[in-house]
Amino acid sequence: MKLKYKWAAVYQDGTVHECAEDDVSVKDPTRSSYFDVDHSQLIAFALNDGVNEYFVDLRDGHFETNQVPFNLHDTDLVYEHPKLLYFHRNTRKFAENTDGKLEETSHTREWHLGWKAELDGKEVEFSIKFD
Amino acid sequence: MSATFEFNEDNGAATGSPAKGTTRTTAVTQNNWKSTDDVATAYSTSVIQAGSNSYDKWQFGKYSGTYNTITNGKWAHTAGTLGAGLTIKGKVAPAGGYTAPSTTANANLSVDMTSPISIGSGQTVQFGVTGPEAAGKAASTTANPAYSEYLTTQLQTTGSASPGDITTVTFTLQYDES
Numbered sequence: 001m002k003l004k005y006k007w008a009a010v011y012q013d014g015t016v017h018e019c020a021e022d023d024v025s026v027k028d029p030t031r032s033s034y035f036d037v038d039h040s041q042l043i044a045f046a047l048n049d050g051v052n053e054y055f056v057d058l059r060d061g062h063f064e065t066n067q068v069p070f071n072l073h074d075t076d077l078v079y080e081h082p083k084l085l086y087f088h089r090n091t092r093k094f095a096e097n098t099d100g101k102l103e104e105t106s107h108t109r110e111w112h113l114g115w116k117a118e119l120d121g122k123e124v125e126f127s128i129k130f131d
Numbered sequence: 132m133s134a135t136f137e138f139n140e141d142n143g144a145a146t147g148s149p150a151k152g153t154t155r156t157t158a159v160t161q162n163n164w165k166s167t168d169d170v171a172t173a174y175s176t177s178v179i180q181a182g183s184n185s186y187d188k189w190q191f192g193k194y195s196g197t198y199n200t201i202t203n204g205k206w207a208h209t210a211g212t213l214g215a216g217l218t219i220k221g222k223v224a225p226a227g228g229y230t231a232p233s234t235t236a237n238a239n240l241s242v243d244m245t246s247p248i249s250i251g252s253g254q255t256v257q258f259g260v261t262g263p264e265a266a267g268k269a270a271s272t273t274a275n276p277a278y279s280e281y282l283t284t285q286l287q288t289t290g291s292a293s294p295g296d297i298t299t300v301t302f303t304l305q306y307d308e309s
Contacts, residue, residue: 002133024197025197031199032198035199089305090134090307091250092304095302096300102159
């Protein structure tokens with residue numbers, strides 16, 4: 001199934017790595033294209049469906065929705081080792097139809113984008129979610 | 132591209148170690164509780180008599196396609212209210228592993244799933260390689276294909292159960308994919 005959002009990864013040298021058109025990894029065809037992201041060089045990540053864009057900057061932790069910036073974290077605190085959070089939450093509902101067959105009555109995806117880091121030795125997470 | 136999902140089901144005597152069903156059916160498209168331990172028999176010809184139980188159902192999820200990680204699984208009965216005399220017992224990965232389905236009340240199905248709940252309050256589902264019976268399940272897997280733990284249920288009835296089809300119930304499986 002084709003995914004709604006295409007991602008773009010921004011690296012430290014300014015290059016932008018975009019999700020493959022078929023969303024299949026070039027390194028491992030059993031993986032999605034996200035497998036190819038070089039997290040050691042990653043500074044920002046965006047999701048775009050052609051209408052809306054969601055963006056997170058791992059350098060300062062700020063988010064953007066359609067270029068409108070905002071923070072979820074306390075900017076006076078020091079967060080260490082920030083890492084990208086990105087996944088889509090699949091909720092699949094199944095019920096029998098009148099013929100006794102199991103039907104998938106709905107399959108929704110909720111997208112999560114954010115970052116996690118260490119604060120005073122504990123892991124903390126900040127993320128946004130959208131359909 | 133993304134993960135592809137299907138239900139599989141084990142039936143028959145326990146075989147192997149860790150135990151699994153003698154028969155494993157892939158791409159299962161029904162989960163009818165009935166008085167026969169198989170996938171194919173129509174529930175309408177395999178009626179559960181009031182006061183008896185269904186054979187326990189040993190289904191599980193299989194993931195293939197393209198993905199990086201499957202994690203954070205939840206499973207629950209989320210809609211559909213059963214009538215009097217009907218109870219759904221279930222458990223993710225029942226204690227002791229796979230046992231041959233029977234109409235005896237399975238004491239290892241320790242969760243009363245009769246009432247619908249939100250998926251956020253559902254039972255945790257873990258994932259791993261080879262099959263639901265395999266050791267080493269974890270909250271997250273990068274294996275491909277990957278399998279959930281057994282999602283086992285049984286419909287238990289009393290003599291007060293009404294004849295005819297039960298209300299349709301909805302089960303929800305939730306997981307995170309990247």
